[in-house]
Amino acid sequence: MAKDYTKYAIDGVADNLGKSKLALAIIEDYVSKNKVDFAVLNAAFPDECQGGIHGVFRKKEEVKDPKRYYMDKPISLVDGTEIVVTNQWGIDNIPGLIDRANALGYAVKSVNVTSSLSTSEDTLAGKIEINLAVEIVSTEEYDTNYAYVNLALNVNSKLVEDFNSKCEYDTLYALVSEITSNHTEEILIEAHNQSGLDELLENDFDWFNLEPLIRITEINDVSLSALYENDIQNYQVAELLGVDEDEAEGFAQDFNSDLRCAIDRELLIKILL
Numbered sequence: 001m002a003k004d005y006t007k008y009a010i011d012g013v014a015d016n017l018g019k020s021k022l023a024l025a026i027i028e029d030y031v032s033k034n035k036v037d038f039a040v041l042n043a044a045f046p047d048e049c050q051g052g053i054h055g056v057f058r059k060k061e062e063v064k065d066p067k068r069y070y071m072d073k074p075i076s077l078v079d080g081t082e083i084v085v086t087n088q089w090g091i092d093n094i095p096g097l098i099d100r101a102n103a104l105g106y107a108v109k110s111v112n113v114t115s116s117l118s119t120s121e122d123t124l125a126g127k128i129e130i131n132l133a134v135e136i137v138s139t140e141e142y143d144t145n146y147a148y149v150n151l152a153l154n155v156n157s158k159l160v161e162d163f164n165s166k167c168e169y170d171t172l173y174a175l176v177s178e179i180t181s182n183h184t185e186e187i188l189i190e191a192h193n194q195s196g197l198d199e200l201l202e203n204d205f206d207w208f209n210l211e212p213l214i215r216i217t218e219i220n221d222v223s224l225s226a227l228y229e230n231d232i233q234n235y236q237v238a239e240l241l242g243v244d245e246d247e248a249e250g251f252a253q254d255f256n257s258d259l260r261c262a263i264d265r266e267l268l269i270k271i272l273l
Helices: 020-031 038-044 095-101 157-165 169-182 183-196 234-241 245-258 266-271
Strands: 002-004 007-010 012-016 058-059 082-085 108-111 113-117 126-138 145-156 213-219
Touching: 002 007, 007 020, 012 020, 012 145, 020 038, 020 082, 058 113, 082 108, 095 108, 108 213, 108 245, 126 157, 145 169, 145 183, 157 169, 169 213, 169 234, 183 213, 183 266, 234 245
Parallel strands: none
Antiparallel strands: 002 113, 007 012, 007 108, 058 082, 126 145, 126 213
16 A cells, blocks of 8 residues: 655645645635635535545534544635635545646646555565554643544554454554554654644744644544543443443553653654655
């Protein structure tokens, strides 16, 4: 499977954009240069451009899954509607948006085209593909979400098979440990492509206090969100980890403490700049 790390430029507008930031820049620029209401914008950039259930954008007030939209960057239209652009873009659906933008007069070009091919038998031996949802978050005290990303990774097949056979503390612990230990770079690159990590790359970012972390929230449609709730629901954690309800909070704390995956600043700069 090819991991695509291509960056894009819009002539006269912006450059060095990942896929989701490209989408945001196109819609922001189009709205700034054209007096459009929701219906006109929707006709210019219909849902089909994104190819999924999220559409290119949604009315902010109607968003049901805020992690999949740029909620902190609302765009106001002439009819008073506030819309937010989705951050759900990848190699399969970004061409549709680029084609539409070019048809409307933009000149979107690929720059810094890079990919990592992982299709050889030697590379994939003993591995199997899984689907993940991952958050890049600050420490709990500051409660900031920097990115939300969906991606597929090829990981140790035995660990995946054990997890699929029986999701419990030991199998989940082993699988998450494998992912955070051996696939951090892939996660960070894809997070930057889909959601952008610009704030973390600023010179004055407070790494000491904010300490961004990688947090896996879903594996193959199994939600892990119960492990990270401020008010832990013991019955949900007990069901997820296969433990007694009165021990659930302790197991969740051990899980988060042992598998805490802080992002290394030097690594982030090395792979993204």
